Amino acid sequence: MRHYRKPITSLLPVLLTALILVGCGNVEKPKQVSLAMLTESAASFDNTDVITRGIVRRFEAPLHYWIEDEDLNRVEVFPHERVALFLGETVLVEGHFRFSYTEGRRLTLTKIKRE
Structure with a gap:
């Protein structure tokens, strides 16, 4: 009796699809x-x-932008060129947050929109 073996290349599309589906499930909102x-x-x-x-605020020296609430809780926002367009406005921002004791609280934008 002969056993039929599929070449590994015929299984490749199935394996790639499985990897993509597993990888997509790990993305956190x-x-x-x-x-x-x-x-x-x-x-x-x-x-x-x-x-x-x-609300987007700015300080000149050194130049930096941040958002703050009514209690003056603040997070610096990058890139400055993108957030500068919203100076003085209330915005909803989405981005990657980083914190360090030397550089403070920083958010790198992926999305920004006026509220």
Whole structure:
């Protein structure tokens, strides 16, 4: 009795599809979080994608932009060129949050829109 063996190349599309489906399941959605939470628990949100809102503010020397709430909880926002267009406005932002004791709370934008 002969055993029929399929060449490995015929299984390749099935394996690639399985890997793609498994990989897609691991993508975490950004966490909706207030600026107060990002300020109070910055280390616990380090290296995560978040959605938050605030008013865009600027300081000239050194030039930097941030968003803040009514209690002055603040997170610096990058890139400056994208956020500068919204100066003085309330925005909803989505991006990658980082925290360090030397550089503070920073958010790199993926999305920004006026509220």
